[in-house]
Amino acid sequence: MAVTDHVDLNGFMEGVKKRNPHQPEFVQAVQEVAEDIFDFMQDKEEYHSQQILRRIAEPDRVVSFRVCWEDDAGNIRVQRGWRVQNNNAIGPYKGGIRFHPSVTESVLKFLAFEQTFKNALTGLPMGGGKGGSNFNPKGKSVREIMRFCQSFMTELYRHIGADIDVPAGDIGVGGREIGFMFGQYKRITNNFTGVLTGKGLEWGGSLIRTEATGYGAVYFLANMLATKGETLEGKTAVISGSGNVATHAAEKIVQLGGKVLTLSDSGGFIHDPDGITQEKIDWVKTHKTHRRGRIEEYVAAFPRATFHAGKTPWGVPCDVALPCATQNELLGEDAKTLVANGCRAVSEGANMPTDLDGVHTFKAAKILYAPGKASNAGGVAVSGLEMSQNSERRSWKEEELQQMLKDIMSGIHNSCIRYGDQGGGYIDYVKGANIAGFKKVADAMLAFGVV
Ligand code: NDP
Numbered sequence: 001m002a003v004t005d006h007v008d009l010n011g012f013m014e015g016v017k018k019r020n021p022h023q024p025e026f027v028q029a030v031q032e033v034a035e036d037i038f039d040f041m042q043d044k045e046e047y048h049s050q051q052i053l054r055r056i057a058e059p060d061r062v063v064s065f066r067v068c069w070e071d072d073a074g075n076i077r078v079q080r081g082w083r084v085q086n087n088n089a090i091g092p093y094k095g096g097i098r099f100h101p102s103v104t105e106s107v108l109k110f111l112a113f114e115q116t117f118k119n120a121l122t123g124l125p126m127g128g129g130k131g132g133s134n135f136n137p138k139g140k141s142v143r144e145i146m147r148f149c150q151s152f153m154t155e156l157y158r159h160i161g162a163d164i165d166v167p168a169g170d171i172g173v174g175g176r177e178i179g180f181m182f183g184q185y186k187r188i189t190n191n192f193t194g195v196l197t198g199k200g201l202e203w204g205g206s207l208i209r210t211e212a213t214g215y216g217a218v219y220f221l222a223n224m225l226a227t228k229g230e231t232l233e234g235k236t237a238v239i240s241g242s243g244n245v246a247t248h249a250a251e252k253i254v255q256l257g258g259k260v261l262t263l264s265d266s267g268g269f270i271h272d273p274d275g276i277t278q279e280k281i282d283w284v285k286t287h288k289t290h291r292r293g294r295i296e297e298y299v300a301a302f303p304r305a306t307f308h309a310g311k312t313p314w315g316v317p318c319d320v321a322l323p324c325a326t327q328n329e330l331l332g333e334d335a336k337t338l339v340a341n342g343c344r345a346v347s348e349g350a351n352m353p354t355d356l357d358g359v360h361t362f363k364a365a366k367i368l369y370a371p372g373k374a375s376n377a378g379g380v381a382v383s384g385l386e387m388s389q390n391s392e393r394r395s396w397k398e399e400e401l402q403q404m405l406k407d408i409m410s411g412i413h414n415s416c417i418r419y420g421d422q423g424g425g426y427i428d429y430v431k432g433a434n435i436a437g438f439k440k441v442a443d444a445m446l447a448f449g450v451v
Helices: 009-019 024-041 045-049 052-056 105-121 142-159 175-189 209-226 244-255 278-290 295-301 332-340 356-365 378-392 398-420 429-448
Strands: 061-070 076-087 093-099 128-133 165-168 236-240 259-265 268-271 306-309 320-323 345-347 368-370
Touching: 009 024, 009 052, 024 052, 024 105, 024 356, 024 429, 045 052, 045 429, 052 429, 061 105, 061 142, 076 093, 076 105, 076 142, 076 165, 093 105, 093 175, 093 378, 105 128, 105 378, 105 429, 128 142, 128 165, 142 175, 165 378, 209 244, 209 320, 209 345, 209 368, 209 378, 209 398, 236 244, 244 259, 244 278, 244 320, 259 278, 259 295, 268 295, 278 295, 295 306, 332 356, 356 368, 368 429, 378 398, 398 429
Parallel strands: 093 128, 093 165, 236 259, 236 320, 320 345, 345 368
Antiparallel strands: 061 076, 076 128, 259 268, 268 306
């Protein structure tokens, strides 16, 4: 068989599985996209003959490296670091850095693959990448984290650059870690350049970058509800996570008149029937970010709330749900429970939080369901705006940025409708996002020939 002959979806996925053994997250992410793209490509011979999907599903490169650091007791510790540069057809590689013990090459390949389509959806010139380490920041002193970040950057610096690859934060990497990494980059290269985003405001960062992912996920949710003539006013919301994305999603829900019932972390979830108000959200932010505390301590501060150890919050009846913690945290059974309890809309703040069963359940129920690559793109969009501000050596005002974020989220919503409208009032946002993101990257790749 000539390599240009068409294979079907199953044949394609067999190849992906064979080439990526023991990488279930990556295979899952490719499958979710391929299910929609095969349909779309049916009558588009050039995408087939140029093997575009096969090429996008093969990272440009995966760099893996050793990260040695010394803990406070003087012990030498060894971790593994990676940077996955998936595709730079429409701009420099762009995507966060994750520090978490669950990080593997598979997890970072799935995230870099997803990021490629997400970045395309923002309309900004950014390719897709992702990086990280299996380093666990929990329980480490600030000095230990600093030494780890410096050692990580001592290898990473040679693979990145303002026009090459621009990392940002992700799980376990916030403003403090970006500061340690930027400091080391500058020290090694003697170059003050926009090589990382999520920087502090005093040294090249952008206003609203911290809030952008959570706020953006809620703007997207509001856009979806508007297609049904509804708003967030008076709606109950169930949110997972209690980090950057979850707390800012909660904040925007409250601002738009909704009532947030839950937050969680890897220990379990809290349910506050009175609603998690702005004052309580501020408490969570300080508790989790500055005191590095656990969410279960919320019930001591707010005794009417309950803590549910080892559980996810999807059994709490709600109008809307926002998974904002991590991948595969909302399974098929959870999706069924949400739908049975009357949940009308799901907006993903995390990346791939819903497993394939769950995705199929939401699609079959025809509820408003936004995949992370569309609904959580606000963070990388403002990172893209941070890059522009760095290149121009200026800072834009908060109102300008807030408006740009809203416009970008509406633009993504429109792209999803364009390619996902199934008629009869149902919009398949997964299909819309996959096709719109794929088409932009694919057409750029066609222009470059076989490279
Ligand atoms: P944070 O590190 O700020 O918070 C992560 C939250 O998720 C914490 O509450 C954490 O709990 C919980 N969590 C992490 N891993 C697990 C796990 N294995 N099981 C259960 N809970 C877990 O990260 P972010 O808020 O930045 O990121 C959350 C999600 O959003 C991720 O999927 C990320 O890729 C995605 N995202 C983030 C963007 C950003 O701008 N930050 C942009 C786009 C997507 P605990 O404290 O117990 O670890």
